Amino acid sequence: MEGATERGYAPAKRFDDAEIQRALWELLRRRAVRYAKGESSSLPNERVNSLFTSLCFVLRAASRAKGFTPPDSLEPDVMESLFWQGERELEKKVKFGRELLRLAHAHGQRLKNEEYRYAIAEVESFFARYDILYFAADIPCMVDYPFSPPVDESLSGIDYILEYLRRLLKEREIEEYIPENAENIIFSDNARMDDEALRRLIAELGECRHLSDKLALAGRALHSLSDAFEVLSSAFWGDEATALLNTFSEGELLLLARAVKEKPAGWHSATGWENRLLKLQREKRGAISPKTPEA
Amino acid sequence: MNEFSNSLSIAQKKAAAAELSRCNELSSRFGLTLSDEQIEELVSARAGALGDTGRMEFGGGALPKLIEAFCDSAYITQESYADTLLELQDSFYYFKNESEDSISDDELIEYMRDMFEGVCAGSLEYMSQLTLDELCRGARGGDYKELF
Numbered sequence: 001m002e003g004a005t006e007r008g009y010a011p012a013k014r015f016d017d018a019e020i021q022r023a024l025w026e027l028l029r030r031r032a033v034r035y036a037k038g039e040s041s042s043l044p045n046e047r048v049n050s051l052f053t054s055l056c057f058v059l060r061a062a063s064r065a066k067g068f069t070p071p072d073s074l075e076p077d078v079m080e081s082l083f084w085q086g087e088r089e090l091e092k093k094v095k096f097g098r099e100l101l102r103l104a105h106a107h108g109q110r111l112k113n114e115e116y117r118y119a120i121a122e123v124e125s126f127f128a129r130y131d132i133l134y135f136a137a138d139i140p141c142m143v144d145y146p147f148s149p150p151v152d153e154s155l156s157g158i159d160y161i162l163e164y165l166r167r168l169l170k171e172r173e174i175e176e177y178i179p180e181n182a183e184n185i186i187f188s189d190n191a192r193m194d195d196e197a198l199r200r201l202i203a204e205l206g207e208c209r210h211l212s213d214k215l216a217l218a219g220r221a222l223h224s225l226s227d228a229f230e231v232l233s234s235a236f237w238g239d240e241a242t243a244l245l246n247t248f249s250e251g252e253l254l255l256l257a258r259a260v261k262e263k264p265a266g267w268h269s270a271t272g273w274e275n276r277l278l279k280l281q282r283e284k285r286g287a288i289s290p291k292t293p294e295a
Numbered sequence: 296m297n298e299f300s301n302s303l304s305i306a307q308k309k310a311a312a313a314e315l316s317r318c319n320e321l322s323s324r325f326g327l328t329l330s331d332e333q334i335e336e337l338v339s340a341r342a343g344a345l346g347d348t349g350r351m352e353f354g355g356g357a358l359p360k361l362i363e364a365f366c367d368s369a370y371i372t373q374e375s376y377a378d379t380l381l382e383l384q385d386s387f388y389y390f391k392n393e394s395e396d397s398i399s400d401d402e403l404i405e406y407m408r409d410m411f412e413g414v415c416a417g418s419l420e421y422m423s424q425l426t427l428d429e430l431c432r433g434a435r436g437g438d439y440k441e442l443f
Binding site: 029032033036039040041042043044045046047048 | 345349350351352353354355356357388391392396399400401
């Protein structure tokens with residue numbers, strides 16, 4: 001039971017460690033018996049460990065709701081009651097999470113960004129699989145949308161997903177603030193090259209020995225979003241793409257990102273620059289503070 | 296799992312020993328009893344078996360149920376009784392893990408009993424060589440010859 005504090009549940013200081021351990025053990029025993037539905041008198045250690053982590057997560061939710069005031073006693077019935085209070089607190093969070101998901105889903109419907117949609121689908125599966133009764137600290141879905149910085153790994157269960165959803169929504173808010181005429185404002189004259197000139201430029205870029213020459217040539221020649229898009233898709237590979245993208249302004253990067261999202265689902269460039277762009281944008285964006293840090 | 300100990304507390308050991316002692320009432324009808332020393336050994340072995348199989352127990356353990364299921368077996372004598380229980384206990388936790396807990400305690404004991412009385416003819420060595428699949432299929436009335 002020494003792991004309770006590490007799992008986020010630090011019960012009242014008015015009780016000594018032995019009392020707390022006995023109370024937690026009894027509560028865990030009851031949870032394990034219910035989980036096994038009377039069919040098994042033993043469980044694998046890993047399962048017990050997960051049950052205990054969940055138990056501490058639920059108790060922490062209850063404790064927080066009570067302003068971290070200590071319970072009157074550690075008697076089994078009192079602890080059971082505390083546990084169920086924690087469950088109710090988590091149910092409220094789940095309800096709020098479903099509401100955030102609905103908003104994120106509505107955003108996703110309007111987008112062609114497959115990565116975003118995939119992230120939303122995964123969060124949907126979280127709500128389908130989330131076992132609030134026994135494994136409330138688990139995150140039963142893939143959460144690999146690349147935020148920068150990443151979602152705090154110390155968060156668990158629904159707390160993690162709420163933060164994940166807030167980040168997804170926040171990201172969309174930022175990207176949707178691109179004004180309609182941004183393309184003309186951001187690119188100096190937005191004059192596209194004709195096809196022949198563009199082919200020559202791509203060939204010349206391919207012949208550059210040094211990256212600095214390549215970047216300088218691109219900087220001189222590119223004046224439109226569509227040309228930048230073509231050149232990135234044909235002449236800048238790997239770190240070269242990142243280097244070129246780094247010469248663009250935040251607004252230019254946003255326009256490029258929007259252009260990528262307008263491509264059909266599943267589109268990928270030959271050079272893969274769009275992945276570099278995504279990473280770069282997140283790095284530039286930096287930390288985003290959640291609105292209601294309940295975790 | 297460092298937070299929990301597989302070793303039983305003194306109170307748990309006493310409770311387990313008392314429960315095994317009570318089982319003597321049933322098994323003695325078939326000429327089988329456990330001495331206090333044997334009971335103590337079985338209780339200690341239970342913690343060992345749980346540790347070896349990476350499991351934790353929340354109830355009274357499997358031994359009382361194993362005694363109830365096996366005490367009328369013609370293959371068990373007073374001389375072999377305690378050792379048989381030790382091996383049955385080990386097998387029980389082994390198969391429990393193998394089944395990934397998809398089989399209840401009662402079902403598993405029933406399968407073990409069916410095979411022990413059937414194709415194993417009381418041979419624990421034979422039973423220890425069975426896979427879970429063989430145990431379950433055999434006990435459900437499958438063709439033993441096909442299995443062995």
